[in-house]
Structures are given as structure tokens and as C-alpha cells.
Amino acid sequence: MPNPMTPELKHHVQSTFIEALEFRRAIKAFDETRHLAPEDFRFICEAARLAPSSNGIEPWNLIVLREPRLRAEFVQRTGANPEQAAKASHLVAITAKTAQGIDPDTSEYLGHIARTVKGMTPDQVATWRPGFKQFLTRMLGVHGSDAAMFGYTCRQAYIALAHMLTAAAVIQVDSCALEGLSHAAATDVLADADLIDPATDRFAVAAVFGYRSEDPKRPQARRPLGEVVIYS
Numbered sequence: 397m398p399n400p401m402t403p404e405l406k407h408h409v410q411s412t413f414i415e416a417l418e419f420r421r422a423i424k425a426f427d428e429t430r431h432l433a434p435e436d437f438r439f440i441c442e443a444a445r446l447a448p449s450s451n452g453i454e455p456w457n458l459i460v461l462r463e464p465r466l467r468a469e470f471v472q473r474t475g476a477n478p479e480q481a482a483k484a485s486h487l488v489a490i491t492a493k494t495a496q497g498i499d500p501d502t503s504e505y506l507g508h509i510a511r512t513v514k515g516m517t518p519d520q521v522a523t524w525r526p527g528f529k530q531f532l533t534r535m536l537g538v539h540g541s542d543a544a545m546f547g548y549t550c551r552q553a554y555i556a557l558a559h560m561l562t563a564a565a566v567i568q569v570d571s572c573a574l575e576g577l578s579h580a581a582a583t584d585v586l587a588d589a590d591l592i593d594p595a596t597d598r599f600a601v602a603a604v605f606g607y608r609s610e611d612p613k614r615p616q617a618r619r620p621l622g623e624v625v626i627y628s
């Protein structure tokens with residue numbers, strides 16, 4: 397397919413994209429009076445929805461903690477930083493499937509993905525399930541370990557997270573990934589509110605979106621490209 401992008405447009409897109417990545421910082425202090433427009437938050441969620449995932453199983457959900465009481469309970473029980481988790485416009489808990497949640501033999505969720513999302517016939521599903529099991533067993537070596545299986549799905553959830561952070565930056569919405577909180581308590585809060593069944597879904601990572609009340613204290617610090625990229 398011919399590339400319709402002119403050199404000028406490509407240059408514009410590249411520089412705008414890099415500017416967005418430079419704008420994106422892990423924001424520690426949010427202006428609690430400023431809220432995202434619904435269409436902006438939807439755009440950010442759409443970026444997660446379109447994120448790639450291993451075998452296309454999208455083993456995540458985005459749980460938007462809208463109810464003030466539940467959000468306050470989440471912050472209090474998990475020990476999340478209130479300057480971020482309580483004050484940002486939106487707090488999202490990203491969950492990932494457990495080993496049971498993506499059990500290749502029995503998972504209802506995988507059946508849904510195969511049939512409804514990928515549009516497979518029953519025969520195709522019957523071939524795909526053992527193929528996926530072999531992939532988990534022989535290639536990744538994660539099948540049989542609850543921790544390794546959850547690690548596998550969490551890795552996918554983090555890709556969705558990265559898409560959200562980048563999408564937010566593109567429209568100059570501030571954000572921060574939040575890993576520094578009790579993951580067990582986060583799973584409990586979500587389960588107690590009947591938002592997840594912890595047998596099949598557990599908390600992976602959170603993210604907040606909103607508008608900064610102050611700039612980060614230090615400049616964005618990264619290793620130079622020559623140190624990061626190794627050519628053979």
C-alpha cells in the first residue's frame with residue numbers, strides 16, 4: 397500500500413509526537429479543580445482498547461473509580477498517594493487476568509475472545525485453545541504457575557497502560573502510572589465492590605489522569621539513544 401504521508405506531514409507528526417513524549421511526566425501533584433472532558437477520557441481509553449496484546453487476548457480491564465466513596469476507600473486501603481490518587485481528575489485501576497481467568501482449557505473469557513472478538517468458528521476455537529496452551533507451556537514456560545501466568549497478563553496490561561499515558565500526553569492531559577500501592581488491598585477493594593471476581597481478575601497497576609498543579613521538580617532524565625540501542 398502506498399504511504400500517503402508527505403515528508404512535511406511526517407516531520408510534523410514526528411515532532412508533535414516527540415513533544416508529547418517530552419510533555420509527559422510522572423505528575424505528583426494534581427489540580428483537583430480541573431476535570432477531563434468526557435471525550436478526552438474516552439480518547440485515552442480508546443488508546444488502551446487498541447493496544448496490542450500477546451495472542452490478541454486483551455487480558456485487561458480498565459476500572460474507572462468514579463464513585464467518590466469507593467475512590468476514597470481505594471486510596472485509604474491501598475496506601476496510594478492522595479496527591480495523585482485522590483486529586484487527579486480520573487483514577488483508573490487496570491486489572492489483569494489470573495491463571496484461571498485465561499486457563500486455555502476452561503476459560504469462558506478466552507471463549508468469548510475467540511468466538512466473538514476474533515470471529516472463530518467452534519472448530520477453530522477447538523484448535524486454538526490447545527495451540528495457546530502449547531504456546532504458554534513450551535514457548536513462554538508460564539503455564540502451571542499462577543504467578544508466572546499473572547506476570548504474563550500483567551505485561552500485556554502494562555502495554556495498555558503505556559498507550560493511555562501516551563494518548564493523554566498527545567492531548568496535553570497529565571498522568572502518572574501508579575504501582576506504589578498495595579496490590580493485594582487494591583484487588584480486595586475491587587472485589588468487595590463486586591467490580592471483579594478475584595479468581596479470574598486481579599489488580600495490575602493504576603493510572604491517574606488530570607492536570608498538574610505544579611511542574612515536576614527535576615527535568616526529564618533519560619539515557620542517550622546511543623546507550624539504549626545496541627546494533628549488532
Ligand SMILES: Cc1cc2nc3c(=O)[nH]c(=O)nc-3n(C[C@H](O)[C@H](O)[C@H](O)COP(=O)(O)O)c2cc1C
Nearest residue numbers: 420421422424572573574575576577601612616617
Ligand atoms: C509501571 C510504572 C509504575 C509507576 N509507579 C509510580 C508510582 O507509584 N508513583 C509515582 O509517583 N510514579 C510512578 N511511576 C512514574 C515513574 O517513577 C516515572 O515515570 C519515572 O521516574 C520517569 O519520570 P518521568 O515519567 O517524569 O519521565 C511509575 C511509572 C511506571 C511506568
